Amino acid sequence: FDQQDGYIWFNGEFVQWADAKVHVLTHGLHYASAVFEGERAYDGEIFKLTEHTERLHESARILGFKIPYSVEEIDEACRQLLAKQGMKDAYVRPIAWRGSESMGVSAQNNRINLAIAIWEWPSYFDPEQKLKGIRLDIAEYRRPDPRTAPSKSKAAGLYMICTLSKHAAEAKGYADAMMLDWRGQVAEATGANIFFVKDGKLHTPTPDCFLNGITRQTIIDLAKRRGIEVVERVIMPEELEGFEQCFICGTAAEVTPVAEIGPYSFKPAEITKVLMEDYSNEVRPGLRAAAE
Ligand code: PMP
Numbered sequence: 521f522d523q524q525d526g527y528i529w530f531n532g533e534f535v536q537w538a539d540a541k542v543h544v545l546t547h548g549l550h551y552a553s554a555v556f557e558g559e560r561a562y563d564g565e566i567f568k569l570t571e572h573t574e575r576l577h578e579s580a581r582i583l584g585f586k587i588p589y590s591v592e593e594i595d596e597a598c599r600q601l602l603a604k605q606g607m608k609d610a611y612v613r614p615i616a617w618r619g620s621e622s623m624g625v626s627a628q629n630n631r632i633n634l635a636i637a638i639w640e641w642p643s644y645f646d647p648e649q650k651l652k653g654i655r656l657d658i659a660e661y662r663r664p665d666p667r668t669a670p671s672k673s674k675a676a677g678l679y680m681i682c683t684l685s686k687h688a689a690e691a692k693g694y695a696d697a698m699m700l701d702w703r704g705q706v707a708e709a710t711g712a713n714i715f716f717v718k719d720g721k722l723h724t725p726t727p728d729c730f731l732n733g734i735t736r737q738t739i740i741d742l743a744k745r746r747g748i749e750v751v752e753r754v755i756m757p758e759e760l761e762g763f764e765q766c767f768i769c770g771t772a773a774e775v776t777p778v779a780e781i782g783p784y785s786f787k788p789a790e791i792t793k794v795l796m797e798d799y800s801n802e803v804r805p806g807l808r809a810a811a812e
Contacts, residue, residue, distance in 0.1 A: 529601045529636040540635060547627040548617030552677030555579035558771045559612035560803065561602050566612055567803045568734050569595050575674060580616050582673035585632050587616045601638050611641035611772065644772040645695055653779025653788045654695035656709065658757065659685035663701040663730050671729045682710035698781050701729050706755040712770030715739065716763035717791045721749045735769040742798040748791060760784040765792045775799045
C-alpha cells in the first residue's frame with residue numbers, strides 16, 4: 521500500500537506517495553500518540569469536511585497536543601490533495617502524531633506532524649455481502665469506560681481492540697464484530713455506529729463512551745426529515761431478539777445492512793433501504809436535498 525503513484529500531503533508539502541516516511545522511533549508508533557480522521561469525497565466534494573477537521577483538532581486536544589495547522593489550512597490541504605490526486609470519489613485520511621525527537625513516555629517537545637492521504641476505496645465491505653446484509657460476531661473486547669481511555673477522541677490507540685475484534689470475527693467467517701461497552705451495553709461495530717429498527721422507529725445506543733459518528737448524526741437528521749422517530753437509549757444485547765432490522769453506519773461503511781449478529785437475525789427492509797438511499801443522495805453535492 522505504501523508503493524503507489526500520487527502524492528501525500530506531509531507537514532505542509534506534497535511528497536511522492538512512496539517517500540512519505542517516518543522514523544522507527546516515532547512516538548506515535550510506540551505509544552499511540554496519534555489521532556486520525558476518515559472522510560469521503562463524493563463527486564469531487566469532501567462530505568462534511570470541516571466537521572471532520574474540527575473533530576481531528578478536538579481528538580488531538582483530548583490527547584494533549586495541538587495540531588500546528590488551522591482547520592481552514594487542513595480543509596484547504598485536503599481539497600488541494602483531492603484535486604492533485606485527480607479523484608472525485610475517494611477516501612481521505614488525515615493523521616496527526618507526535619514525532620521522533622525524543623524517546624520515552626513523556627514527549628512534551630516532540631514535533632506534532634500532520635499527513636493526509638487520499639485513495640480510492642469504493643466499498644468497505646464486499647458489495648455482494650453488503651446488499652444481503654453482513655454478519656457480525658459479538659466481540660470479546662469491550663469499549664472502555666471514559667475514565668479508562670479518551671473515548672471521545674478518534675485516537676489510534678483505541679483501535680487496538682477494534683483490530684483484535686475484527687480479526688477474531690473474520691477468523692470465524694464474520695464480516696465484522698459488534699462491541700459491547702464496559703457495562704455490557706450494546707456500543708458499536710469496530711469502525712461504525714449501529715442502529716436497529718422496531719415498530720417503525722430507530723433505536724441506537726447513546727454515544728457516551730464511543731464516537732458520536734458524523735454519519736450517525738447525518739442518519740438521525742435524515743430519519744427526522746422522513747418523520748421517523750429516533751430513540752437514543754441504553755440497549756442491552758438480550759434485546760436484539762426483538763429488533764426487525766439492523767444497520768451500521770460510518771464514513772467508510774456508509775449505511776450497511778446487517779443480517780446477523782451472533783445468534784440474532786434481521787431482515788433489511790423499508791427503513792434501512794430508505795436511509796441507505798437518502799444517505800447516498802445526501803453525500804452528493806448535486807443530489808443533496810436543501811436542508812429544511
Ligand atoms: N465508531 C468507530 C470506532 C469508528 O472508527 C467510526 C469511523 N470513524 C465511527 C464510529 C463512525 O464515525 P463517522 O461516521 O464519523 O465516520
